[in-house]
Amino acid sequence: MQNGRKVLTEELAFEILSAIEEIPPGCVATYGQIARLIGRPGNARLVGRVLSMAEFFGSYPCHRVVNSQGRTAFTFTEQRSRLEEEGVRFLENGKVDMKHFRWDG
DNA sequence: TCTGTGACGAGCG
DNA sequence: ACGCTCGCCACAG
Numbered sequence: 001m002q003n004g005r006k007v008l009t010e011e012l013a014f015e016i017l018s019a020i021e022e023i024p025p026g027c028v029a030t031y032g033q034i035a036r037l038i039g040r041p042g043n044a045r046l047v048g049r050v051l052s053m054a055e056f057f058g059s060y061p062c063h064r065v066v067n068s069q070g071r072t073a074f075t076f077t078e079q080r081s082r083l084e085e086e087g088v089r090f091l092e093n094g095k096v097d098m099k100h101f102r103w104d105g
Numbered sequence: 106t107c108t109g110t111g112a113c114g115a116g117c118g
Numbered sequence: 119a120c121g122c123t124c125g126c127c128a129c130a131g
Contacts, residue, residue: 006128006129007127007128007129008128008129030113030114031112031113031114032113032114035113040127042113042114042125042126042127043113043126043127043128044113044114044126044127045111045112045113045114045126045127045128046113046127046128047112047113048111048112048113049111049112049128049129050112051112052111052112054112062112065112066112067112067113067114068113068114068115069114071112072112073112074112075112076112079112093119
């Protein structure tokens with residue numbers, strides 16, 4: 001069965017968001033990391049898509065998701081300050097110190 | 106069906 | 119370290 005079937009269903013969206021809920025405060029996870037957690041490796045962009053509309057589904061710690069380089073989202077300006085409030089520190093280059101703050105889930 | 110786009114990732118010069 | 123290219127998957131038009 002693969003006929004006109006949507007992949008990004010509301011159910012999948014909540015699956016992604018609940019995975020994001022498990023990221024402990026003071027830590028960050030990458031899009032690819034979350035994608036693997038839900039059994040969809042290589043679908044990091046799907047995670048980003050859901051996060052872009054996360055506000056529609058409720059309140060989730062979407063600020064704890066950065067890209068593989070530790071870069072915060074361009075369109076999400078509050079992300080850095082929210083992370084810093086939790087104790088996540090940034091390097092001189094403006095990236096999260098992934099060595100110390102990446103979540104190992 | 107083809108094409109462009111995106112809160113991505115990995116490689117390379 | 120930085121920017122470019124390519125690969126990736128789902129979706130909209």
